[in-house]
Each structure stands twice: as C-alpha cells, then as structure tokens.
Amino acid sequence: xxxxxxxxxxxxxxxxxxxxxxxxxxxxxxxxxxxxxxxxxxxxxxxxxxxxxxxxxxxxxxxxxxxxxxxxxxxxxxxxxxxxxxxxxxxxxxxxxxxxxxxxxxxxxxxxxxxxxxxxxxxxxxxxxxxxxxxxxxxxxxxxxxxxxxxxxxxxxxxxxxxxxxxxxxxxxxxxxxxxxxxxxxxxxxxxxxxxxxxxxxxxxxxxxxxxxxxxxxxxxxxxxxxxxxxxxxxxxxxxxxxxxxxxxxxxxxxxxxxxxxxxxxxxxxxxxxxxxxxxxxxxxxxxxxxxxxxxxxxxxxxxxxxxxxxxxxxxxxxxxxxxxxxxxxxxxxxxxxxxxxxxxxxxxxxxxxxxxxxxxxxxxxxxxxxxxxxxxxxxxxxxxxxxxxxxxxxxxxxxxxxxxxxxxxxxxxxxxxxxxxxxxxxxxxxxxxxxxxxxxxxxxxxxxxxxxxxxxxxxxxxxxxxxxxxxxxxxxxxxxxxxxxxxxxxxxxxxxxxxxxxxxxxxxxxxxxxxxxxxxxxxxxxxxxxxxxxxxxxxxxxxxxxxxxxxxxxx
Numbered sequence: 443x444x445x446x447x448x449x450x451x452x453x454x455x456x457x458x459x460x461x462x463x464x465x466x467x468x469x470x471x472x473x474x475x476x477x478x479x480x481x482x483x484x485x486x487x488x489x490x491x492x493x494x495x496x497x498x499x500x501x502x503x504x505x506x507x508x509x510x511x512x513x514x515x516x517x518x519x520x521x522x523x524x525x526x527x528x529x530x531x532x533x534x535x536x537x538x539x540x541x542x543x544x545x546x547x548x549x550x551x552x553x554x555x556x557x558x559x560x561x562x563x564x565x566x567x568x569x570x571x572x573x574x575x576x577x578x579x580x581x582x583x584x585x586x587x588x589x590x591x592x593x594x595x596x597x598x599x600x601x602x603x604x605x606x607x608x609x610x611x612x613x614x615x616x617x618x619x620x621x622x623x624x625x626x627x628x629x630x631x632x633x634x635x636x637x638x639x640x641x642x643x644x645x646x647x648x649x650x651x652x653x654x655x656x657x658x659x660x661x662x663x664x665x666x667x668x669x670x671x672x673x674x675x676x677x678x679x680x681x682x683x684x685x686x687x688x689x690x691x692x693x694x695x696x697x698x699x700x701x702x703x704x705x706x707x708x709x710x711x712x713x714x715x716x717x718x719x720x721x722x723x724x725x726x727x728x729x730x731x732x733x734x735x736x737x738x739x740x741x742x743x744x745x746x747x748x749x750x751x752x753x754x755x756x757x758x759x760x761x762x763x764x765x766x767x768x769x770x771x772x773x774x775x776x777x778x779x780x781x782x783x784x785x786x787x788x789x790x791x792x793x794x795x796x797x798x799x800x801x802x803x804x805x806x807x808x809x810x811x812x813x814x815x816x817x818x819x820x821x822x823x824x825x826x827x828x829x830x831x832x833x834x835x836x837x838x839x840x841x842x843x844x845x846x847x848x849x850x851x852x853x854x855x856x857x858x859x860x861x862x863x864x865x866x867x868x869x870x871x872x873x874x875x876x877x878x879x880x881x882x883x884x885x886x887x888x889x890x891x892x893x894x895x896x897x898x899x900x901x902x903x904x905x906x907x908x909x910x911x912x913x914x915x916x917x918x919x920x921x922x923x924x925x926x927x928x929x930x931x932x933x934x935x936x937x938x939x940x941x942x943x944x945x946x947x948x949x950x951x952x953x954x955x956x957x958x959x960x961x962x963x964x965x966x967x968x969x970x971x972x973x974x975x976x977x978x979x980x981x982x983x984x985x986x987x988x989x990x991x992x993x994x995x996x997x998x
Contacts, residue, residue, distance in 0.1 A: 468504060659840065710929065722784040723781070749786065753783075797809065802963065888920070
C-alpha cells in the first residue's frame with residue numbers, strides 16, 4: 443500500500459499512468475481508494491479532476507463486472523446439479539429467488555434503486571448480480587450504473603478532500619509527514635464513512651448496536667476468542683496430570699473421548715434404551731434410496747411425522763432439522779450425502795443440558811451442572827415484519843444473521859398481533875437458544891437415574907453432557923421424565939455459563955473446574971491401563987474432521 447501511495451504522488455508519472463493506478467486501486471477497495479485519493483488531493487500531491495476521473499472509471503468498470511457475473515452465471519450455470527450438490531439446493535434456490543426479487547425491484551424503481559445501493563452497505567453486490575441474473579433491459583441498467591457512479595465518486599473524493607486535513611494533521615504530529623499518517627487517516631475516514639452509511643437505516647443502526655454490544659456480551663464471542671485464555675489452564679493441567687492428551691482417556695468407550703467425529707448413533711445405542719429417543723441410523727447412499735429406505739423403516743416401527751433429522755457427526759447443533767413432511771426429508775437427504783440419524787420428535791416444551799461425571803471404579807456419579815434451555819421466539823404486533831421483530835429485539839439481533847438464514851422465506855411476513863413465531867428449535871446456544879443456569883433442577887433422584895442409565899450399560903463413559911427433552915419439570919427432577927436425544931463427550935461445555943446473569947470470570951472459573959475433572963478422570967483411567975490418544979493422531983483427527991465436514995443444511 444505504501445508503494446501504491448508513493449506511485450500516486452510521484453511527479454514523474456504521466457497522467458495516464460496515475461489514472462491506471464487509481465483504477466486498479468478501486469478493484470481492491472473502492473471507498474478506501476477514493477478516500478486515499480482525496481487525502482492526496484488535500485495535500486496538493488494529486489490533481490482533483492484526475493483523481494475523480496480515475497475513481498469514477500474504476501468503480502464503473504467494477505460495477506459492470508458484477509452485473510456481467512450475474513449475466514454469465516445465469517440459470518444454466520447456477521442450476522447445474524454439481525453446484526447444487528456442492529452449495530446446497532436450498533441455498534441455491536434462496537439465492538436465485540433473491541436475485542429475481544432484486545432484479546424485479548431494480549426494474550421497478552430504476553436508477554433510484556441503483557443509487558440507493560451506493561449508500562446502503564451490503565446491497566450493491568446482490569442487486570447488481572441479481573440484475574445480471576434476471577437480465578432485463580441491460581442497456582438501461584448500465585446507464586443507471588454510470589449515473590450512480592457519476593454522483594458517488596465525485597461526492598466521496600470532494601468531501602474527503604474537505605475533511606481530510608482534520609484527520610491527517612493529528613496523525614502527522616504523531617507519525618510525521620509519512621505514508622503511515624496517510625494510511626491511518628484513510629483507514630479512519632473509511633471507518634467513519636462506513637459508520638455513517640450503516641447508521642442511515644433502522645436495520646443498519648440495529649446491526650451497528652449488535653456489533654458494538656458484542657464487545658461486552660461475551661456469550662456471543664467467537665469460540666476461538668472466548669476459549670483463548672483457557673489455553674494456559676490446559677497447559678497447567680497437562681503438566682499437573684502428566685500428559686498433553688491424557689484427557690482423551692476420560693471416555694475410553696468413545697474415540698478420543700468424544701472430541702470430534704464420534705457417532706451420535708453408536709453412543710446412544712450404548713445407553714439404557716428405555717430413556718433414549720428412538721433413533722435410526724441413515725447411511726451414505728443415493729438420496730432417493732435413502733428416502734425410500736427411511737420411509738419403510740418408519741412404517742415398520744409405527745412412527746409418524748414429524749421427525750428429527752441431523753448428521754451422525756456434527757458439532758454445535760449443525761444440521762438439526764424437524765421434518766414435517768416427506769418433501770422436507772427428500773430435500774434434507776439430497777443436501778448432504780453424509781451419514782445421518784432420524785429420531786422420534788419430542789415436542790418438549792423443555793430441554794436441559796445435564797453435565798454428568800463419574801470417577802473410575804465408582805458406581806455413583808455426580809451432576810456438575812444443568813442448563814435450562816429456552817427456545818427463542820418472537821411475538822407479533824400486527825405491524826412489523828419478522829425481520830423487524832428480530833432486529834429490534836435486544837437479544838435476537840445478536841444472532842440475527844442465523845435467524846435470517848433459517849427463516850429466509852418468511853422475513854418480510856408481518857406476524858399478526860399476539861401470534862408467536864418460533865425462531866429456534868435446536869437446543870444449541872450458537873443456533874439461537876437462550877441458556878439459563880438450571881441449578882434448581884439438580885436433585886439426588888435425577889442423579890440416580892443417570893447413574894442407572896450409564897452404569898452397567900456404557901462402562902466406557904465417565905464425563906460429558908446429556909441433552910434431554912422433557913414435558914414436566916417435577917417428573918424430570920424426579921428422574922421419571924427423560925428423553926435423551928444426544929450424549930456428548932469431552933468436547934462438551936458446562937453450558938450454564940452462558941446464562942446472561944453470569945460474569946466472564948464465573949464462566950472461566952467453571953470451565954477451569956470442568957477441565958480439571960476431565961484431566962483427573964483421564965489420568966485415573968490411564969493409571970488403570972487405558973492408552974490415551976497420541977498428540978499427533980489427535981491433531982490429525984481434528985484437522986480431518988473439520989476438513990471433511992461439509993454441510994449445507996440450515997438448522998431449525
């Protein structure tokens with residue numbers, strides 16, 4: 443970037459060469475190039491009209507390129523079976539529907555829609571590509587593109603040149619009259635421009651609030667960021683318990699203790715079946731063969747729809763789907779060829795995550811925590827669309843992108859007053875379910891029931907979390923109403939930490955105690971003769987799982 447700035451301000455370069463450099467710069471970042479040009483103009487190092495011309499030509503070429511992408515892709519490419527398998531049939535259909543809608547809107551509202559896309563972040567690419575896919579009136583659309591750029595490029599460069607000195611002077615005091623000062627000033631102006639544009643609409647303001655709120659609402663941090671401090675805890679525990687992978691021996695009956703890639707079906711089969719959701723394993727095969735086989739199996743068992751379908755190997759609720767008709771089942775099985783499981787659907791309305799552990803050689807276990815799961819839903823007011831209800835909700839807007847993907851076909855639907863709309867059905871925090879600390883649900887009778895479900899049935903399990911659906915809280919705490927839908931091993935979290943009332947310090951303290959137990963149980967099993975996973979092989983298994991994981995399924 444510094445070389446780019448040096449070339450732009452080089453007095454020995456011809457006007458044509460400078461024009462070419464500016465055009466190339468817009469292909470990398472249109473707005474950042476315009477703002478950099480405006481700073482150089484304000485410092486007298488670049489001619490205003492040359493800068494505006496370069497930005498205008500470069501942006502116009504880029505916009506035509508987006509339009510041509512849509513023209514050349516069109517249906518004959520986007521509907522090819524290979525792409526539909528790789529990208530997901532449902533995802534492709536939603537994309538084509540969106541392109542059709544935006545293309546029609548573009549025809550309807552003309553150049554005002556194109557101009558508005560310049561001021562509304564995130565709308566330009568889908569509108570231009572969508573217009574190309576629809577392919578209506580290309581000559582007129584290109585004229586609209588030119589008019590929009592003719593307004594936008596001079597406006598950004600001229601305003602940037604006016605306000606640029608206010609940004610660059612303080613930075614020159616800090617960095618001197620260097621390229622670094624110009625770069626930082628351009629970046630700061632770019633950030634301000636994006637902030638202003640995003641705040642121009644109610645959805646933009648909601649997205650901005652959600653982005654800022656994530657700074658202190660740690661439950662919505664990315665996993666890698668949240669777990670980063672725990673690396674030190676793991677390092678200390680590895681020293682204390684004499685092994686970097688001793689924790690993989692915490693569950694000898696599950697590969698790598700249940701880190702990644704374990705079969706949900708095989709684990710459930712090793713529990714007392716009286717308390718487990720009836721489950722069918724669906725192997726890899728042609729989608730139509732799998733569908734017919736599944737229908738036959740369900741008929742022979744006397745089951746009925748709805749059913750739950752989910753991948754046999756997955757993490758964090760990925761691919762969980764409630765199937766209410768056979769068309770949905772056919773679509774699901776066609777979207778992902780990986781092995782799956784079908785389960786009898788339990789309507790709840792309650793679900794709990796019960797973290798259980800037992801020390802080797804003991805028949806009595808312990809409940810570490812219980813998570814009370816609350817499935818997200820909005821209540822209509824008769825005026826607002828589903829999208830508005832999501833983005834105006836202080837919690838739901840934090841995961842609005844996931845909800846929008848899940849309910850893409852109904853986002854513009856106005857929900858009647860008082861009517862509830864279910865946003866999430868999967869009992870996973872990252873899928874949009876609210877987690878509360880359910881310590882009040884821990885009882886001796888619940889613990890005794892889990893002991894009986896595990897002991898004598900699954901001797902290789904000592905540490906993990908049961909996901910349990912139930913209908914009555916009193917019967918659940920009495921150990922009488924349990925419908926186990928999943929059992930996870932060492933990759934489980936004590937998810938009660940995600941209760942909004944808990945602090946970040948509480949979360950880290952709880953995880954530290956959980957990991958201490960995991961290492962302690964693993965060491966006890968190693969001392970009894972269990973061989974832990976080799977570090978190189980464990981890492982290979984992790985990389986293989988995430989490399990091969992390919993799901994196009996949208997979770998409920």
